[in-house]
Amino acid sequence: MSRKKRFVKTLTDKEQFTLEQGFKYGSAPDFRQRCQILLLSHKGYEVKQIINMLDVSPHTVYNTIKSWREDGIGGLVRKKGQGRKATLQADNAEHVEVTRKAVEKHAQNSGLILEELYTQLDIAPMSKRSLQRFLKKMATAGRDSEG
Numbered sequence: 001m002s003r004k005k006r007f008v009k010t011l012t013d014k015e016q017f018t019l020e021q022g023f024k025y026g027s028a029p030d031f032r033q034r035c036q037i038l039l040l041s042h043k044g045y046e047v048k049q050i051i052n053m054l055d056v057s058p059h060t061v062y063n064t065i066k067s068w069r070e071d072g073i074g075g076l077v078r079k080k081g082q083g084r085k086a087t088l089q090a091d092n093a094e095h096v097e098v099t100r101k102a103v104e105k106h107a108q109n110s111g112l113i114l115e116e117l118y119t120q121l122d123i124a125p126m127s128k129r130s131l132q133r134f135l136k137k138m139a140t141a142g143r144d145s146e147g
Contacts, residue, residue: 007044008038009042011042019038022076023036031078033054033060034064034068034076037050037054037056037060037061037064037065038064038076064076086130086134087123087124088117088130088134094121095121098116098120098121099134099135103135110131113131114128114131
């Protein structure tokens with residue numbers, strides 16, 4: 001007994017247009033891929049064919065179809081809280097304070113700042129670019145609270 005074939009049978013013209021626009025102009029790559037999965041499924045491609053064409057896992061295809069059926073186009077958008085969590089948290093007072101002191105001590109030397117953060121905060125290694133993003137968050141958060 002094989003698995004029941006799952007695909008998107010009917011799409012209204014409006015839904016199809018929305019998915020095509022999402023596939024062409026969507027800002028997030030995962031959203032564009034989910035739109036493409038649904039369009040291919042609507043065209044009659046089986047899950048195995050979609051998997052091979054897009055090089056995705058079966059779970060991706062099945063979950064995309066399920067999300068579409070349950071939530072429509074909103075089910076294709078990445079939800080808040082998904083993805084990797086930041087190593088340094090801007091709302092963590094200890095992270096902010098230790099980083100601020102390290103920056104004052106080793107201004108313009110991100111390598112030394114990172115070493116100090118590793119030893120004092122016991123955090124996983126992170127890139128210099130991650131440190132730059134965190135410092136930018138700290139700077140904009142301080143500016144917002146002043147004005």
